[in-house]
Amino acid sequence: MNIAAIKTYRTFLPFRQAWEVGARRTPGKEHIVVAVSSGDGATGYGTMSPLPSFSSETGAGAEAVINQLLAPALVGHDPFDLEGIHLIMDEVISGNHLAKSAVDMALFDLQGQVLNRPVSALLGGGLRAEIALCWAIAVSDNESVVAEARAKVEEGYTALKLKVGRDAADSLHRLKLVREAVGPKAALRLDINQHYTADESIRLINKAAEMHLDLEYVEQPVPKWDLDGLAKVNRAVETPIMVDEGVFSIHDVVEIIKRDAASIVNLKVGKFGGLYKARKAAAICEAAGLRCMIGCMLESGLAMLAGAHLAKALQPIDLACELIGNQLYDSDFIDMEPFYTSGRLKVPEGPGLGYPAPPQCF
Template sequence: MRIRDIKVGKIDLPLKRTYKRAQRIIETPEEIVVKVITDEGEIGIGSAATTSQITGDTEDSILGALKLIKPKIIGIETDDTEGIFKAIDKTLVNNSAAKAAIDMAIYDLFGKKYGIPLYKFFGGYRNEIETDITINFGTVEEMVTSSLDAIMKGYTHLKVKVGTDSQVAIDRLNVLKKSVRKGVTLRVDADQGWRPKEAVRTIRKMEDMGLDIDFIEQPVKAWDYDGLKYVTDHVETEILADESVQGAPDALKIIQTRGADLINIKLMKCGGFHNAIKIINMAEIVGIKCMMGCMLESKIGITAAASLAVARRNMIKADLDTMLMFKEDSIVGGVNIDKNIIKVSNEPGLGIHEVKGWNEIIL
């Protein structure tokens, strides 16, 4: 089965409400969906989310990258995944979102050809995983309301966006801790908002107050590996590296220096499954656990991420809630979410049957 064509399209993903985080406000996310078509008529599905402020990928850059990639892999056997990814990497550097979309589609085809769901191909450790839900930064009232609403829906782990003011962060978390019932765990996403010493002071205050934070995600700037290690070494709370790990080479830096306690893997950051697996394997060797995260992605990307997350025992946490933020689900098939549990299907590949509202873009 050889690659005959690659078609590219776009889907609209209107949100239920505006998505806020420390560095950006999003009202209508954009997602590019690729269809890799074989000479036997089989179709593999993949997607690319625009994440300009994290990976530098915009809609135009994704489309430009796919235009370059397409002629380089036409005619290659779908089983030759190493050859496909080698050709892609030789064609252009970075552009991880476009590479992830092709990567997803190739593995989707692989699963369909051999009649195996991807989670079983990747390891099959389990078929479901618990996800947290993000509580966006806002007023105290907004954050408490969002937290209580999430708990009523069955979520037991809340990932709280705290903004850049460390004292405000402490105040918000203190109120939330008093507002939620016992058994609900708070996770904190600092979104690169603090300086290293400020982060240490802030986290120690949280510890002294008994806030019992599960982990602190990316407290310092992505490029500040020394600062990240400083924070990790000087607090008891576990530190999760997110933006600092764009790909396998970045993960190696963290692993070699023990610069973080946990690594957050996102397919859009690292370029797909084949690079994500490298990170998982390196981390597992030295005993660093991993979390599977996502960008603001449709069910295509969430299905792909969940397929790897459930498959590997070193994946102990998941942050895969974004598909719940959309007004409607345009993806037929894929994962199912029951409260805070994401369950993958036993259908071949990603198990996605149709992408509604897909509008083709001619490259």
């Protein structure tokens, strides 16, 4: 069996309400769906949603990379040779992890369709049938944030993530209001999104501890390039520290371990270049005793299913995952309603990614 064709579809999906993406609020995001077909007629689907402030990729650029560089190099190749395929993609062009992840995702889906097995089985197992979810709340006025937190806990979410604002005191006050509103029913997480220095982060985190806010962890407290600062924070506070923007590869994970810079890794499938490399990163984390959580890049449902299959298969992913990107949109390429219930995501048991019907965009 060989890859016969790789096609892309690019569109814009509006958010249900404006969302803070990067450093600005936006009405929606671009999405690319990738279809990889074999010579015998089977097709697998993957997706990506660019976030230029995060990975430097754009929709038009990613589509050009896939159609003009990756597709010509991969057509005719064995779709089961994922190691070889990733070597080819990395030789053709460096970086561009989100574009590569969409192709990787489609290849896993194609394999599952051909073998009549779910992607989780291809990734190594099935440790859990459902994935507990964390709801992320964008920066807004305190009343709106508290109301959203209450509503999501009532829906069944077991964890909530808040974004830090520019004012540390204001952010702590907002966290306090949310903790008082939801009590011990949900874990609270704080995402600093690279906004602070190491010393500023240490002061904020220690103050949160003094206020008994009981943070599950604090995410990316310093700029992604400041690994020394990240390590300084990790050593200075008792609250667990998660790295996100600071890891885009297995080599980055090794560097985090060497420096003892974090105890949790945000294992976003897209930023690692797909499920294949994300699985490698998870294995390194497991060997070093680091925990993992699967976040998202606010992609559509296909990517949420891919993340769910990874979470189902791997041991170090034991935290509520942020596989909620598709929930922010008015529409999606596939029907995701059967899989979400009471703050949990049921991992499909059907072949490939397990969607009810293929994306209707080609």
